[in-house]
Amino acid sequence: MGRSLESAASDNTLSVRDNRTGKTYTIPIEDNSISATAFKAISAPKAKGEREENETEKGLRVQDKGFLNTAVLRSKITYIDGDAGILRYRGYPIEQLALQSSHLETAYLLIYGSLPTSAQYKVFQGEVMHHSVVHADAEQFFRSFRYDAHPMAILTSALAYLGSYYSEANPSLQGQNLFTKGDAASLAIIDKQIFRLIGKATTLAAMAYRVRQGRDFVTPPTGLSYTGSFLYQMDHLGETDYKPNPVLEKALDVLFLIHADHELNASATTVLQTGSSLVDPYSAVAAGCASLYGPLHGGANEAVIRMLISIGRPGNVPAFIEAVKKREKVLSGFGHRVYKTSDPRSFIVRKMADEVFEVTGKDELLETAMALHEAAMKDEYFVKRKLAPNVDFWSGLIYRAMGFPLDFFPVLFAVPRVVGWLAHWRQMMLQDGGVKIWRPRQIYVGAPKRDYVTMEQRVPVEGLRETPSAVAHSGISKRTMLASFKGKAKL
Numbered sequence: 001m002g003r004s005l006e007s008a009a010s011d012n013t014l015s016v017r018d019n020r021t022g023k024t025y026t027i028p029i030e031d032n033s034i035s036a037t038a039f040k041a042i043s044a045p046k047a048k049g050e051r052e053e054n055e056t057e058k059g060l061r062v063q064d065k066g067f068l069n070t071a072v073l074r075s076k077i078t079y080i081d082g083d084a085g086i087l088r089y090r091g092y093p094i095e096q097l098a099l100q101s102s103h104l105e106t107a108y109l110l111i112y113g114s115l116p117t118s119a120q121y122k123v124f125q126g127e128v129m130h131h132s133v134v135h136a137d138a139e140q141f142f143r144s145f146r147y148d149a150h151p152m153a154i155l156t157s158a159l160a161y162l163g164s165y166y167s168e169a170n171p172s173l174q175g176q177n178l179f180t181k182g183d184a185a186s187l188a189i190i191d192k193q194i195f196r197l198i199g200k201a202t203t204l205a206a207m208a209y210r211v212r213q214g215r216d217f218v219t220p221p222t223g224l225s226y227t228g229s230f231l232y233q234m235d236h237l238g239e240t241d242y243k244p245n246p247v248l249e250k251a252l253d254v255l256f257l258i259h260a261d262h263e264l265n266a267s268a269t270t271v272l273q274t275g276s277s278l279v280d281p282y283s284a285v286a287a288g289c290a291s292l293y294g295p296l297h298g299g300a301n302e303a304v305i306r307m308l309i310s311i312g313r314p315g316n317v318p319a320f321i322e323a324v325k326k327r328e329k330v331l332s333g334f335g336h337r338v339y340k341t342s343d344p345r346s347f348i349v350r351k352m353a354d355e356v357f358e359v360t361g362k363d364e365l366l367e368t369a370m371a372l373h374e375a376a377m378k379d380e381y382f383v384k385r386k387l388a389p390n391v392d393f394w395s396g397l398i399y400r401a402m403g404f405p406l407d408f409f410p411v412l413f414a415v416p417r418v419v420g421w422l423a424h425w426r427q428m429m430l431q432d433g434g435v436k437i438w439r440p441r442q443i444y445v446g447a448p449k450r451d452y453v454t455m456e457q458r459v460p461v462e463g464l465r466e467t468p469s470a471v472a473h474s475g476i477s478k479r480t481m482l483a484s485f486k487g488k489a490k491l
């Protein structure tokens with residue numbers, strides 16, 4: 001990207017003929033990609049009757065609703081081949097990492113680019129665990145949520161709240177190049193926020209859990225692994241010898257590792273989009289957390305269990321599949337924007353499910369999940385559309401077997417994903433040429449220029465979408481309205 005049209009190499013170029021003008025343009029191809037801005041040079045005179053908002057004379061625009069084929073940056077972090085079902089972190093296959101690495105070691109790999117030596121890992125682990133404690137005032141913040149608040153709403157808010165403690169890490173206060181200078185001091189500020197965010201992610205998540213259970217908060221322990229500390233903070237109830245079950249601690253660690261990054265998914269993109277304004281990383285990560293909350297992304301593991309509960313017995317699977325094919329239902333946990341075969345993480349999770357069930361006992365929904373999986377994998381509808389299980393299809397069953405509440409599942413996805421978000425954020429802050437604010441274009445199809453009309457002269461516009469909806473008011477305001485004296489009764 002970035003080379004001018006004139007200097008295009010003759011052998012690695014794309015020739016485009018604009019049939020409106022008869023002109024031919026040569027566009028450079030670099031890394032099997034073309035620059036969208038190169039198309040801006042392709043302009044034509046405005047056709048007769050054409051809308052001025054098309055801006056035809058200003059050059060061709062590239063449309064890509066939902067970013068189906070648009071690369072927004074160059075990255076060295078994660079590679080996915082969706083057709084072959086390949087996922088690699090910094091070149092290492094996910095299967096090897098899941099088997100041999102740990103979540104924190106993989107975090108180092110994702111953020112800094114190589115596997116750490118023992119000394120490097122010790123420092124990194126020490127920093128992350130050291131930064132797990134939050135200010136005591138955070139207790140009040142967590143207590144301010146209503147008893148039934150969704151933990152993702154709490155976590156998203158808590159991540160933004162966290163940023164309010166670190167004015168030294170706020171470019172709005174310290175200068176906009178705080179994170180982009182690339183010198184040792186700037187890198188140290190970046191890395192300190194990374195330690196803090198990874199370290200405190202488990203603490204905030206555990207607090208969101210405990211506040212809903214009506215339990216006091218627990219100070220992060222020392223001497224436990226990342227997931228061991230997380231389980232401790234959630235489950236410790238004052239026992240003197242409390243230790244998380246090592247099988248479950250390890251299983252959660254592998255789940256964390258395989259959820260740590262997935263290149264430019266919706267939430268990572270949100271973090272980068274938000275971070276591109278050079279806002280502090282706490283705000284950017286909170287924005288990513290909000291994006292992950294959606295049922296098409298991190299909310300899918302929760303949706304899978306709700307779907308399995310609604311199906312009930314394996315015998316009900318065929319009717320459910322038919323409903324999906326009629327588009328009355330969605331098969332949550334199937335399909336992926338990138339994978340057109342089984343998500344490689346789903347095999348790791350499926351295998352681990354059996355290890356967890358050895359400890360917890362089998363989940364009653366497992367049989368239904370297996371029947372659903374089998375039916376979908378051989379059904380023409382799913383085969384034709386290349387819909388296969390993604391990581392969420394099985395992970396929810398493990399979380400459920402481990403006793404996590406259903407609405408906590410997306411939190412178990414968000415906590416490890418903090419690592420990936422920060423790896424991408426750090427990479428962007430340090431990228432060649434500095435940070436460019438992410439500001440996509442649109443194709444304006446709205447009203448052409450028109451003049452303001454006074455209220456008396458307006459012709460009413462009706463329609464459900466064109467006018468504000470009529471909304472029901474809550475009982476209390478209805479009762480208040482009924483009980484309000486309107487001046488008509490005889491006294």
Ligand SMILES: CC(C)(COP(=O)(O)OP(=O)(O)OC[C@H]1O[C@@H](n2cnc3c(N)ncnc32)[C@H](O)[C@@H]1OP(=O)(O)O)[C@@H](O)C(=O)NCCC(=O)NCCS
Pocket residue numbers: 295296297300324329330331332333334335336337338385387390391392
């Ligand atoms: C992940 C997802 C959002 C990807 O969306 P996408 O890349 O935009 O794919 P599309 O929605 O264009 O799907 C292509 C086709 O498969 C169908 N499809 C995709 N996922 C489906 C699902 N889970 N159940 C039923 N049909 C599905 C679409 O209806 C579409 O059919 P059509 O071409 O006849 O209209 C989508 O597969 C989905 O909603 N899956 C369920 C939610 C989920 O598990 N998310 C977690 C992802 S890790």
